[in-house]
Amino acid sequence: MLKREKRYRKKPNLAIYSLTSCAGCQFSLLFLKDELVDILNNFDVVRFPMVQEINDIGPFDITLVEGSVTTKKEIKELKDIRKKSKILIAFGTCATYGGIPAIKNFLDITEVEEEVYENPAVIRSIRATGISDHVKVDYFIRGCPAIREETVRILKDLLVGKRPKQIDVPVCYECRAKGNECLLQKGEPCMGPITYGGCDAVCPTRGIICHGCRGPLPDANIAMEVKLFREYGIKMKDIKRFFRMFAGTSRFFAKYLETKK
Amino acid sequence: MTRKIHLEHIAKIEGHANLSVKIEDGKVKKCSLNVVEGARFFEAIVRGRKYDEVSILTSRICGVCSVIHAVTALNAIENAFNVKLSKQTRLLRELLVLGGTIQSHVMHLFFLALPDYKGYHSAIAMAEKNKKVISDALQLKSLGNDIVTIIGGRDIHPFTSVPGGFSRAPTEKEVAYLLKRLKSSRKMFLDAVKLFQSLRYPKFSRETEHYALTPAQYGFLGGKIMCVGKKCIPTFTYDKHFQEKIRIGSTAKFVVEAGREYMVGALPRINLNYDKLSPKVKKLVNWKRPSYSPYLNNIAQAIEMVQCAERCIEILSNNKFRKEKLPEIKPKAARGVAVNEAPRY
Numbered sequence: 267m268l269k270r271e272k273r274y275r276k277k278p279n280l281a282i283y284s285l286t287s288c289a290g291c292q293f294s295l296l297f298l299k300d301e302l303v304d305i306l307n308n309f310d311v312v313r314f315p316m317v318q319e320i321n322d323i324g325p326f327d328i329t330l331v332e333g334s335v336t337t338k339k340e341i342k343e344l345k346d347i348r349k350k351s352k353i354l355i356a357f358g359t360c361a362t363y364g365g366i367p368a369i370k371n372f373l374d375i376t377e378v379e380e381e382v383y384e385n386p387a388v389i390r391s392i393r394a395t396g397i398s399d400h401v402k403v404d405y406f407i408r409g410c411p412a413i414r415e416e417t418v419r420i421l422k423d424l425l426v427g428k429r430p431k432q433i434d435v436p437v438c439y440e441c442r443a444k445g446n447e448c449l450l451q452k453g454e455p456c457m458g459p460i461t462y463g464g465c466d467a468v469c470p471t472r473g474i475i476c477h478g479c480r481g482p483l484p485d486a487n488i489a490m491e492v493k494l495f496r497e498y499g500i501k502m503k504d505i506k507r508f509f510r511m512f513a514g515t516s517r518f519f520a521k522y523l524e525t526k527k
Numbered sequence: 528m529t530r531k532i533h534l535e536h537i538a539k540i541e542g543h544a545n546l547s548v549k550i551e552d553g554k555v556k557k558c559s560l561n562v563v564e565g566a567r568f569f570e571a572i573v574r575g576r577k578y579d580e581v582s583i584l585t586s587r588i589c590g591v592c593s594v595i596h597a598v599t600a601l602n603a604i605e606n607a608f609n610v611k612l613s614k615q616t617r618l619l620r621e622l623l624v625l626g627g628t629i630q631s632h633v634m635h636l637f638f639l640a641l642p643d644y645k646g647y648h649s650a651i652a653m654a655e656k657n658k659k660v661i662s663d664a665l666q667l668k669s670l671g672n673d674i675v676t677i678i679g680g681r682d683i684h685p686f687t688s689v690p691g692g693f694s695r696a697p698t699e700k701e702v703a704y705l706l707k708r709l710k711s712s713r714k715m716f717l718d719a720v721k722l723f724q725s726l727r728y729p730k731f732s733r734e735t736e737h738y739a740l741t742p743a744q745y746g747f748l749g750g751k752i753m754c755v756g757k758k759c760i761p762t763f764t765y766d767k768h769f770q771e772k773i774r775i776g777s778t779a780k781f782v783v784e785a786g787r788e789y790m791v792g793a794l795p796r797i798n799l800n801y802d803k804l805s806p807k808v809k810k811l812v813n814w815k816r817p818s819y820s821p822y823l824n825n826i827a828q829a830i831e832m833v834q835c836a837e838r839c840i841e842i843l844s845n846n847k848f849r850k851e852k853l854p855e856i857k858p859k860a861a862r863g864v865a866v867n868e869a870p871r872y
């Protein structure tokens with residue numbers, strides 16, 4: 267409590283912004299059970315347009331930004347958000363890496379636009395990225411959707427003046443602790459070994475391979491993973507497709523994926 | 528005198544939209560709603576993907592109703608490859624979609640709509656003076672989430688449903704837990720109907736084309752595409768009837784049938800499928816059908832939640848679930864179509 271008094275004289279205010287996204291990360295906040303009440307008691311949620319009418323324009327102590335940047339207007343908005351936020355958090359995989367909207371970065375953009383819009387002139391879409399391509403980001407909450415335990419932990423840490431720690435173990439760490447049968451050893455292309463843990467290995471625990479929604483760890487042995495996939499008879503183009511699902515823009519994949527601008 | 532109203536970023540909706548209204552001499556001359564969020568190009572990014580990756584992508588179309596976007600992609604792929612689904616898979620898919628519908632309806636009714644009718648700026652602000660209502664809302668929301676989590680693996684973007692079936696089946700303990708939660712929530716669902724029936728709605732009715740699917744029993748999966756008072760549209764050639772239109776300033780497309788806009792959602796579903804509602808639920812529908820007041824959609828959603836909960840209880844009480852082997856899938860070049868009902872606001 268003492269530390270909190272030191273850091274915040276009154277309740278810190280919290281703002282939620284949403285760029286191009288499915289809104290799932292914002293929803294994950296509302297899907298909290300008892301912790302939602304804790305958050306409401308300890309923070310002034312001054313901006314959350316999806317669920318409230320009255321929304322402040324800043325300045326903010328802590329800002330969560332959901333979604334990827336896909337328009338020039340969003341870059342401008344994001345820079346403004348950065349200016350008025352003491353702590354800026356990328357909220358979810360879209361805000362961290364560009365997420366699923368960034369798959370288009372690896373495709374022929376004219377083909378992509380013409381497939382969807384008869385008249386692509388109405389769309390002013392730019393290369394989809396996470397928010398850290400445009401502004402300094404203080405913390406990242408990864409996951410598609412964001413893992414709510416992680417969101418709560420980071421908010422609580424900030425509340426008491428503690429520096430939130432980044433999870434630095436792969437999905438396999440939690441998966442093995444649960445005693446799950448290893449899907450990778452069974453010959454399935456599981457991304458568990460190279461992906462940020464913290465999700466309680468939710469997919470492999472239920473028999474589904476990790477698709478890497480939390481992005482690659484900085485010290486992941488991606489070369490080894492690629493080698494193993496190749497040994498399983500998976501073609502390089504299919505491996506690239508795997509990597510380009512959630513976090514294709516990560517620089518740790520760059521060596522394996524050439525980027526079309 | 529001309530007045531212009533321009534609202535940037537309407538609050539309490541999912542997504543980003545602007546509203547502009549032009550008023551001349553007290554009469555509304557022009558009113559337009561533009562969806563301004565960035566384009567995500569789902570139709571293009573699923574191209575070239577392996578068949579079992581498509582539902583993972585389409586799920587991300589919407590974080591509120593992710594279930595139906597995932598399930599519909601699975602159905603389309605299964606239809607293209609002629610995959611026969613087991614009875615258990617069909618029931619689990621139905622449960623998943625019922626849970627997803629409860630999730631979405633609770634969200635819309637209590638968190639997006641209700642505060643406006645009660646004069647509060649948010650559901651959170653309502654909580655102090657309306658403790659029971661908000662506590663009920665939170666419980667119903669967590670019930671919807673529990674159904675989707677237990678059947679689908681996670682409450683947002685569920686993933687255990689794959690082409691041909693499920694990667695796991697709910698355990699006996701999980702089924703018993705859901706049944707207990709559903710049965711003890713019956714009164715809360717009925718209270719929700721009463722609450723939304725008691726609100727004061729503007730008197731407004733304008734004949735609209737109401738479209739809904741008409742599956743054999745009240746539900747959200749498959750069936751023929753029907754419109755009140757019109758002949759049915761075959762699913763396989765749906766795209767000959769429904770066209771997507773682009774409007775400058777809006778990234779979302781507008782869909783028209785024979786050049787006309789139409790409505791889908793809870794009210795059209797009840798208008799078209801009233802006979803299939805369970806007898807208890809029928810009694811809750813207290814308006815003359817078909818009704819065209821868009822405000823009734825809220826009551827229709829509340830009523831649908833009762834129907835969903837009762838159907839969940841029916842499925843969970845009458846069936847035993849066990850882990851099933853997935854059918855073999857032979858991918859081939861083919862066209863597959865699936866049409867399902869999204870919960871819709």
